[in-house]
Amino acid sequence: xxxxxxxxxxxxxxxxxxxxxxxxxxxxxxxxxxxxxxxxxxxxxxxxxxxxxxxxxxxxxxxxx
Amino acid sequence: xxxxxxxxxxxxxxxxxxxxxxxxxxxxxxxxxxxxxxxxxxxxxxxxxxxxxxxxxxxxxxxxxxxxxxxxxxxxxxxxxxxxxxxxxxxxxxxxxxxxxxxxxxxxxxxxxxxxxxxxxxxxxxxxxxxxxxxxxxxxxxxxxxxxxxxxxxxxxxxxxxxxxxxxxxxxxxxxxxxxxxxxxxxxxxxxxxxxxxxxxxxxxxxxxxxxxxxxxxxxxxxxxxxxxxxxxxxxxxxxxxxxxxxxxxxxxxxxxxxxxxxxxxxxxxxxxxxxxxxxxxxxxxxxxxxxxxxxxxxxxxxxxxxxxxxxxxxxxxxxxxxxxxxxxxxxxxxxxxxxxxxxxxxxxxxxxxxxxxxxxxxxxxxxxxxxxxxxxxxxxxxxxxxxxxxxxxxxxxxxxxxxx
Numbered sequence: 318x319x320x321x322x323x324x325x326x327x328x329x330x331x332x333x334x335x336x337x338x339x340x341x342x343x344x345x346x347x348x349x350x351x352x353x354x355x356x357x358x359x360x361x362x363x364x365x366x367x368x369x370x371x372x373x374x375x376x377x378x379x380x381x382x
Numbered sequence: 383x384x385x386x387x388x389x390x391x392x393x394x395x396x397x398x399x400x401x402x403x404x405x406x407x408x409x410x411x412x413x414x415x416x417x418x419x420x421x422x423x424x425x426x427x428x429x430x431x432x433x434x435x436x437x438x439x440x441x442x443x444x445x446x447x448x449x450x451x452x453x454x455x456x457x458x459x460x461x462x463x464x465x466x467x468x469x470x471x472x473x474x475x476x477x478x479x480x481x482x483x484x485x486x487x488x489x490x491x492x493x494x495x496x497x498x499x500x501x502x503x504x505x506x507x508x509x510x511x512x513x514x515x516x517x518x519x520x521x522x523x524x525x526x527x528x529x530x531x532x533x534x535x536x537x538x539x540x541x542x543x544x545x546x547x548x549x550x551x552x553x554x555x556x557x558x559x560x561x562x563x564x565x566x567x568x569x570x571x572x573x574x575x576x577x578x579x580x581x582x583x584x585x586x587x588x589x590x591x592x593x594x595x596x597x598x599x600x601x602x603x604x605x606x607x608x609x610x611x612x613x614x615x616x617x618x619x620x621x622x623x624x625x626x627x628x629x630x631x632x633x634x635x636x637x638x639x640x641x642x643x644x645x646x647x648x649x650x651x652x653x654x655x656x657x658x659x660x661x662x663x664x665x666x667x668x669x670x671x672x673x674x675x676x677x678x679x680x681x682x683x684x685x686x687x688x689x690x691x692x693x694x695x696x697x698x699x700x701x702x703x704x705x706x707x708x709x710x711x712x713x714x715x716x717x718x719x720x721x722x723x724x725x726x727x728x729x730x731x732x733x734x735x736x737x738x739x740x741x742x743x744x745x746x747x748x749x750x751x752x753x754x755x756x757x758x759x760x761x762x763x764x765x766x767x768x769x770x771x772x773x774x775x776x777x778x779x780x781x782x783x784x785x786x787x
Contacts, residue, residue, distance in 0.1 A: 326733075328483070328486065328490075328733040328734075328735065329487065329490035329491075329493075329494065329737070330735045330736070330737070331493070331495040331739070331740050332735075332739075334494070334495040334496070335495050335740065335743075336724075338495070343491075343494040343495060343496065344491075345491065346491055347487045347488075347490050347491055348487070348490030348491045348493065349487070349490070370725070371724065373446065373730070373731045373733065373735035374732065374733050374735075375446055
């Protein structure tokens with residue numbers, strides 16, 4: 318699984334960091350998404366999918382690794 | 383076309399009334415519209431007939447659609463009450479990107495998930511201290527006054543750098559500001575009083591900055607990134623949104639749990655943090671206290687669910703019934719604290735989704751996991767039909783909740 322984030326679209330709601338803190342964090346100065354792991358392991362598939370689904374700004378795109 | 387014309391002529395009034403004795407459920411007429419289809423016309427206080435979007439899928443899609451505007455200054459915007467502000471008096475929740483993003487990003491950091499999580503011990507102490515006071519005081523007591531309002535007010539004051547000793551002032555003005563039945567002049571006066579108060583605070587932070595959000599805004603004023611009026615306006619938004627919403631979730635959530643004792647017992651008897659956070663999401667879904675819908679206006683023609691929302695037409699996303707959509711939540715009118723409800727849209731969706739949601743979640747997790755455990759015999763000290771509900775509020779809840787134990 319490959320994860321891409323769009324910092325310009327991100328609105329800093331933090332859903333991704335809540336659901337999958339192993340993969341997503343937020344910048345210290347403005348709360349915008351930080352991608353910690355662009356190719357998370359299979360064990361994280363479900364939570365990363367949920368994070369992408371919950372993202373209100375559509376800032377997380379998933380693809381095949 | 384004649385069909386559209388008659389649909390507009392027959393449009394029912396919005397907001398719609400809830401059913402008597404069903405204070406936790408959305409209006410039956412709104413639910414009926416949802417069963418009929420994803421879109422309907424409704425009539426507002428000013429005679430306009432915007433679209434009411436009734437189902438979760440269409441609501442979520444439209445809230446994330448760039449052809450849909452939140453800008454209250456656009457002519458077709460379906461305002462819930464007469465518009466009182468103009469220019470710098472409008473907060474960023476009523477603007478579009480890039481204007482909205484520029485301002486929102488200035489205040490996002492303190493609400494980030496990790497920053498908020500670090501506040502847990504402080505919030506736990508606030509909650510425990512208030513419960514100590516309640517237990518030491520007379521009963522029955524009004525839970526709103528003694529607990530539900532002070533918890534989020536203390537927390538947001540700390541975060542913003544607002545003196546809590548001014549709570550009577552800002553709580554009273556917030557109440558006037560968000561009551562839908564408030565006269566235009568009264569609302570203007572309340573907003574003006576809060577703006578003047580926050581302006582003064584921002585001024586004080588310019589000379590004596592602290593480690594708080596208003597000081598951060600003051601330094602941006604100094605750097606020329608923000609006008610002082612904009613900073614004060616953001617302060618008003620965060621102060622009002624920061625205490626009114628969570629206070630209502632605490633009091634109304636407690637009442638809903640008292641009316642569903644088997645659900646209350648699950649929450650009271652658990653050590654499982656996961657169940658507590660699941661319960662918070664379910665109560666957010668079930669109660670959906672921002673009960674008058676998210677308001678938007680189309681900037682282009684939008685084809686959706688076999689209809690065309692024309693450019694310039696108003697749109698109301700009724701997230702209260704969206705959160706009761708049986709296509710998404712099985713048996714949606716049942717409160718089930720163990721349900722996975724994280725997809726709810728009680729915080730909205732799209733780039734305007736609630737900025738303070740992490741903080742709201744944490745406060746509710748601490749409250750729901752502490753209050754019923756520490757006062758296991760907590761009960762309402764009056765009958766359900768004696769309790770005054772905020773039918774006229776922009777945010778739903780109870781005006782008071784007498785409790786005893």
